Amino acid sequence: MATMALPRPATTAPRSLTRATGESRAVRWTLTAIALVFLALTLVLPLALVFHEAFSKGLAAYVAAIREPDALSAARLTLLIASIAVPINLVFGVAAAWCIAKFEFPGKNLLITLIDLPFAVSPVISGMIFVLLLGTNGWFGSWLQEHDIKIIFAVPGMVLATTFVTAPFIARELIPLMQEQGADEEEAAIVLGAGGWQTFFRITLPNIKWGLLYGLILCNARAMGEFGAVSVVSGHIRGETDTLPLHVEILYNEYAFAASFAVASVLTLLALVTLTLKTLVEWQQKRSASDAAEPARILERTVA
Amino acid sequence: MSIEVRNLRKTFGRFVALDDVSLKVPGGELVALLGPSGSGKTTLLRIIAGLEPADQGTIHFHGEDATEQPVRERQVGFVFQHYALFRHMSVFENVAFGLRVRPRRVRPSEAEIRESVMGLLHLVQLDVLSDRRPSELSGGQRQRVALARALAVKPKVLLLDEPFGALDAKVRKELRRWLRRLHEEVHVTSVFVTHDQEEALEVSDRVVIMNEGRVEQSGTPEEVYEHPATPFVYGFLGDVNLFHGRIHQGRVTIGESELDAPGWADARDQAGIAYVRTYEVELAPSPSNGTSLAAVVRHIRAFGPVVRLELDLLDGGRTIEAHIPRARFSALSLAKGQRVYVSPTNVRVFAEAP
Numbered sequence A: 001m002a003t004m005a006l007p008r009p010a011t012t013a014p015r016s017l018t019r020a021t022g023e024s025r026a027v028r029w030t031l032t033a034i035a036l037v038f039l040a041l042t043l044v045l046p047l048a049l050v051f052h053e054a055f056s057k058g059l060a061a062y063v064a065a066i067r068e069p070d071a072l073s074a075a076r077l078t079l080l081i082a083s084i085a086v087p088i089n090l091v092f093g094v095a096a097a098w099c100i101a102k103f104e105f106p107g108k109n110l111l112i113t114l115i116d117l118p119f120a121v122s123p124v125i126s127g128m129i130f131v132l133l134l135g136t137n138g139w140f141g142s143w144l145q146e147h148d149i150k151i152i153f154a155v156p157g158m159v160l161a162t163t164f165v166t167a168p169f170i171a172r173e174l175i176p177l178m179q180e181q182g183a184d185e186e187e188a189a190i191v192l193g194a195g196g197w198q199t200f201f202r203i204t205l206p207n208i209k210w211g212l213l214y215g216l217i218l219c220n221a222r223a224m225g226e227f228g229a230v231s232v233v234s235g236h237i238r239g240e241t242d243t244l245p246l247h248v249e250i251l252y253n254e255y256a257f258a259a260s261f262a263v264a265s266v267l268t269l270l271a272l273v274t275l276t277l278k279t280l281v282e283w284q285q286k287r288s289a290s291d292a293a294e295p296a297r298i299l300e301r302t303v304a
Numbered sequence B: 001m002s003i004e005v006r007n008l009r010k011t012f013g014r015f016v017a018l019d020d021v022s023l024k025v026p027g028g029e030l031v032a033l034l035g036p037s038g039s040g041k042t043t044l045l046r047i048i049a050g051l052e053p054a055d056q057g058t059i060h061f062h063g064e065d066a067t068e069q070p071v072r073e074r075q076v077g078f079v080f081q082h083y084a085l086f087r088h089m090s091v092f093e094n095v096a097f098g099l100r101v102r103p104r105r106v107r108p109s110e111a112e113i114r115e116s117v118m119g120l121l122h123l124v125q126l127d128v129l130s131d132r133r134p135s136e137l138s139g140g141q142r143q144r145v146a147l148a149r150a151l152a153v154k155p156k157v158l159l160l161d162e163p164f165g166a167l168d169a170k171v172r173k174e175l176r177r178w179l180r181r182l183h184e185e186v187h188v189t190s191v192f193v194t195h196d197q198e199e200a201l202e203v204s205d206r207v208v209i210m211n212e213g214r215v216e217q218s219g220t221p222e223e224v225y226e227h228p229a230t231p232f233v234y235g236f237l238g239d240v241n242l243f244h245g246r247i248h249q250g251r252v253t254i255g256e257s258e259l260d261a262p263g264w265a266d267a268r269d270q271a272g273i274a275y276v277r278t279y280e281v282e283l284a285p286s287p288s289n290g291t292s293l294a295a296v297v298r299h300i301r302a303f304g305p306v307v308r309l310e311l312d313l314l315d316g317g318r319t320i321e322a323h324i325p326r327a328r329f330s331a332l333s334l335a336k337g338q339r340v341y342v343s344p345t346n347v348r349v350f351a352e353a354p
Helices: A014-023 A025-054 A058-067 A069-102 A109-118 A123-134 A141-146 A155-166 A168-181 A186-190 A196-225 A228-234 A244-252 A257-292 B040-051 B091-100 B110-125 B139-151 B169-187 B199-204 B222-226 B229-238 B326-332
Strands: B003-012 B015-025 B030-034 B055-062 B075-077 B157-161 B189-194 B204-209 B215-221 B240-248 B253-254 B259-262 B271-276 B281-286 B293-301 B305-312 B318-326 B339-344 B348-351
Touching: A025 A257, A025 B215, A058 A069, A058 A257, A069 A109, A069 A155, A069 A168, A069 A196, A069 A244, A069 A257, A109 A155, A109 A168, A123 A228, A155 A196, A155 A228, A168 A196, A186 A196, A186 B003, A186 B075, A196 A257, A196 B222, A196 B253, A228 A244, A244 A257, A244 B326, B003 B040, B015 B040, B015 B204, B015 B215, B030 B040, B030 B199, B040 B075, B040 B189, B075 B139, B091 B139, B139 B157, B139 B305, B169 B199, B189 B199, B199 B222, B199 B271, B204 B222, B204 B229, B215 B222, B229 B240, B229 B271, B229 B348, B253 B271, B259 B281, B281 B318, B305 B326, B305 B339, B318 B326
Parallel strands: B030 B189, B030 B204, B075 B157, B157 B189
Antiparallel strands: B003 B015, B003 B055, B204 B215, B240 B253, B240 B271, B253 B259, B271 B348, B281 B339, B293 B305, B293 B339, B305 B318
8 A cells, every 4th residue: 555655644543553553564474374384284284184094995995994883882982971971060060160150168269279170180190090099909999899890991980081081171161151240140030039940040041051052062072082081991892992082093003094094084073063063152152242241340249 | 018127247257347237117218328338238238138148136027037038038129239130031021030930829920920010111111122131221221120120029128239320420310310209109118228428318218327337327318417416427428627626615616716516515625526518608708706717719619509619728727618609709709819717607516536
């Protein structure tokens, strides 16, 4: 633009404002290019590679790899584990967030820290903890053996490990949201005669539904994709204690590359679906947030 | 229904929010709890509603002890400071909420709910906006929805926390008058919290003035304004000038001037503070035998029917404020820097706290 070079009158405030915080064109282009190249190398290229390798022996081999009995059993187990772990964490997450956001009690900070623990600990260590507690030589191992209860190297252990690793997702998503909303609406509902459950289902839940859905999607994605913790407690029995991520590793270690990538592509598709859903929910969340935005909403209650 | 509060005490950690508060609200009255922030007025309101438990003391509704009664059984209507409207519901559903959550056997039919909600929305002049969401309403409209919602359950007591606090000055004035009229119409015992003395005096039948967790005075607006019981009430209701002096045998000495101190005939050379309302002073161009204080005009704000003057007292150098009628101001033809003599027409003397 030719006008860019002209000295600007002082009245064009918005333009001089963007200049104050902006960068020169060269810097902007360079930074954008670096970001794009980085993304291409670390995200797009691996993603493309997964599908390229998966189809490297043709469509028939791809379908065969996915329909193979062990792969199907792994898929079933993955779904089973997620269908147990996710609801448990849904209940735990909502309950924990409700407690933390709406009430004051001693030990609240400790609870918040504990909720974050699974994020702070390496998943492999999480798995080890369960082995040490419940394994044959673990603290409760002999008791469990006496009563013929099998947890480690069996499905219950994998569910436990997955539940532990995915515990923070929903609570973490809801706590800031519920804290921001405060307890005013709940108090209003109770004064109007609503009971505890009525207040929860009619007031609290509608206000957090998008945040809750977002947390659920992330929690589910992690539950299906978890490798480290589940690997430690699974025992790798083909067709029995094998989830999709573990199955990918087994196939890879057996040099069945095309089959391995075919199964991996299923998980990748799951990731893409998750991302799409996540974006949709985020968009909805933003819409309902701006919908409900009250100007001059003061959060802290003074003891006036 | 009357409300009675006996010897209420409430602390938050080491902060004493309420310190032995007792209070009676006769049935059908509109009472204002007035005080600065931190005086415990909102805490008192929340305890009456049952939203907060008291550490000590009892609450009685219509003579019956309600201290242990849970919130949802108290049948109170509560209007929150920031309205707390249900953001995901329409105006209609907000007002209908209290009826819809009733147990099935006492729940009105859909037609009855519709009728009573629309009746209330008509009362608060919002019937045309019944389908809107709270976020689509102005502050004043939200306030009225909050009121209609609270009234929908036919409360025995209506409690309002800073009902006009978040509104601009013009809307406040309108809503104030409107609340007064509404109260005359529905006639439910109402308590509202405010820090605005004008609001309290204008709207209520009775004002309860609170400070630092205690009730300073309660009475009709005229009583508390004309006969403040404590220095705090004097200072809180209206603009006031303070003169530090000595009280002796019914007279108070301020600098070189002496004024009458009614009610202090027995005092013997005691430290005291004379309270003089800004409009209860007479200004004159010449001194009147020892009962006036010499001052210099420092600043003049001459808009409206009342002219406000800032005056520097000659002895002590303190600045006082005087409000005089415009006609008097013109007659005196005062100018900045000019000397005037101030004679209080009404003095209230309190002993200085030791």
